[in-house]
Amino acid sequence: METILNRVCKGRPREFCVDEALAAALRVFWKRGYESASMAELTEAMGITKPSLYAAFGNKEALFRKALDLYEREKLGFMQTALAAPTAREVAERVLRGALEMQTNSGNPKGCLGVISSLACGPEAESIRSEVIARRASSERLIVERFERAQQGGELPDTIDPKGLTRFLIAILQGLVVQAGGGASSEELRKLVDTSLELWPTRAK
Amino acid sequence: METILNRVCKGRPREFCVDEALAAALRVFWKRGYESASMAELTEAMGITKPSLYAAFGNKEALFRKALDLYEREKLGFMQTALAAPTAREVAERVLRGALEMQTNSGNPKGCLGVISSLACGPEAESIRSEVIARRASSERLIVERFERAQQGGELPDTIDPKGLTRFLIAILQGLVVQAGGGASSEELRKLVDTSLELWPTRAK
DNA sequence: TAGTTTCCATAACGCTCGGTATATAAGAGG
DNA sequence: CCTCTTATATACCGAGCGTTATGGAAACTA
Known part of the structure; x- marks a missing residue:
């Protein structure tokens, strides 16, 4: 039985910093609101492509919730x-x-x-x-x-x-x-x- | 020279009341905001089709401005x-x-x-x-x-x-x-x- | 009634949306 | 070095967007 704790890091590592990307996403949501923030503008501001975004954050709604967490915590x-x-x-x-x-x-x-x-x-x-x-x-x-x-x-x-x-x-x-x-x-x-x-x-x- | 004043009313008259349609549009804009109000929701609430809307009001932006006028005047x-x-x-x-x-x-x-x-x-x-x-x-x-x-x-x-x-x-x-x-x-x-x-x-x- | 003008309905346009399938590149473990 | 796993890049998907072209029906003037 393999738990998430003893899983090792395999495969190609990601090339961007998740925290920085999330901070960039927050700025876009902050300026545009949830609906007007398009995936195109988000990915461009975050400096990543859409598949990378979906792999790292799930989808637009999950990304927004994480950005909202960051907003409440830092701002x-x-x-x-x-x-x-x-x-x-x-x-x-x-x-x-x-x-x-x-x-x-x-x-x-x-x-x-x-x-x-x-x-x-x-x-x-x-x-x-x-x-x-x-x-x-x-x-x-x-x-x-x-x-x-x-x-x-x-x-x-x-x-x-x-x-x-x-x-x-x-x-x-x-x-x-x-x-x-x-x-x-x-x-x-x-x-x-x-x-x-x-x-x-x-x-x- | 024919001015707009002595032009007579020819052709088939429209079947809906412009004021009522505008009031219905106002309610949609009021609830949704400009961008989230879709033409589909607008036309359904107004009880008319899209070509009728465009003929009577121009486009979405012109419709919004007229709704905004009505809002300021009545509300x-x-x-x-x-x-x-x-x-x-x-x-x-x-x-x-x-x-x-x-x-x-x-x-x-x-x-x-x-x-x-x-x-x-x-x-x-x-x-x-x-x-x-x-x-x-x-x-x-x-x-x-x-x-x-x-x-x-x-x-x-x-x-x-x-x-x-x-x-x-x-x-x-x-x-x-x-x-x-x-x-x-x-x-x-x-x-x-x-x-x-x-x-x-x-x-x- | 004839002719004209306008309205209504359907359907399509080009575009952008959020989300993904596919193929290639890259690093870690053996 | 080889394999395995994962990230990246490109291209694409179906759906919805605002907007408009088209065809036929309706109601006015003459």
């Missing part, structure tokens, strides 16, 4: 660390500043892979869409819990609903990336973040 | 009337409540035709994308001017930047429609609007 890491901030306001500040930095960092495509992939899809991309939406829901739950704790700790006015505040914060994020995708300048996006933080609720309110 | 009318509200806060309230009502009105597709068409497009839809973005910019200008007047009238704190506040309001709208497209319930969307309005700046702040 949305600031969301995780932001949740560890000591106050709800600092959570919001780190989330918004982190998103702003990512959107204005030249080198990154504009917009958000999650938002772009949760909208505007034909019937065959429905499973992709629902997965992206499910992942967003799980991050959302973490923020709601964080804000509920903040409210119990007296950080937030009693009149504020933690679920509503979470949706509010996420809406700002979504508006930020939509506007970035629409060509808004760095300064315009910074104004959006500054104004949002200026309106963020305080205990004194 | 975004509340934005125009909202701008006439007496105070900046009422402007924001009417805009947000109007958008909420539109998103929760069953019968309308979820999401926003403008947002869905300004993202996630391949190279061939670039002209559509830029047109949608340009239309958004012109509405934005109206809101900025309205908020500048409000600030001069003392309605808004001096610390608030009207441009930033405009982008903030639009971001909430965009987040609202993204979340609606992601399947958020009417109550969740209402909480988002309530929270946003609760945080809206007042003179006293």
Whole structure:
């Protein structure tokens, strides 16, 4: 019985780096969205041919899921660390500043892979869409819990609903990336973040 | 010399209502976005065949522009009337409540035709994308001017930047429609609007 | 009714899509 | 060196895309 563990490496080794190819694929999906990213554009950006892509990643949908994993791990890491901030306001500040930095960092495509992939899809991309939406829901739950704790700790006015505040914060994020995708300048996006933080609720309110 | 004015109606009249067909096309574009809306789905929803569509509307892009006109005229009318509200806060309230009502009105597709068409497009839809973005910019200008007047009238704190506040309001709208497209319930969307309005700046702040 | 104009339906066009079969090249193990 | 396994390159597949040519039916004017 041969398990995958004691299998040795035989045959011709592949000539490209899987991680680099995946990073290139991520950039294409990020710019185009799942459906508009064609296999031709993907393979060209990845520097490999279609059979190599299918051998290494399975198919377009599997490639997208791996790119989405990479995106959440490398590009949305600031969301995780932001949740560890000591106050709800600092959570919001780190989330918004982190998103702003990512959107204005030249080198990154504009917009958000999650938002772009949760909208505007034909019937065959429905499973992709629902997965992206499910992942967003799980991050959302973490923020709601964080804000509920903040409210119990007296950080937030009693009149504020933690679920509503979470949706509010996420809406700002979504508006930020939509506007970035629409060509808004760095300064315009910074104004959006500054104004949002200026309106963020305080205990004194 | 025969002008278009004194030309009479000859030949077989068309069997469908152009306005109804355009309304049906709008619903398809609204649900799918420009690129994912196929001619097959469009013609089926409109109840006509492809040659009829091309004869009446030109091509897919021209059909989309006419649908976009209809969308702005019939579905975004509340934005125009909202701008006439007496105070900046009422402007924001009417805009947000109007958008909420539109998103929760069953019968309308979820999401926003403008947002869905300004993202996630391949190279061939670039002209559509830029047109949608340009239309958004012109509405934005109206809101900025309205908020500048409000600030001069003392309605808004001096610390608030009207441009930033405009982008903030639009971001909430965009987040609202993204979340609606992601399947958020009417109550969740209402909480988002309530929270946003609760945080809206007042003179006293 | 004759003539003309326009509409409708079918089918096809050229193209791109995601995905693959086939054949050749290349490295690892014996 | 030979064999075996795997990667690569080319070409191709069926299906769907937006768009259009064609033929016949329908309804207007005269």
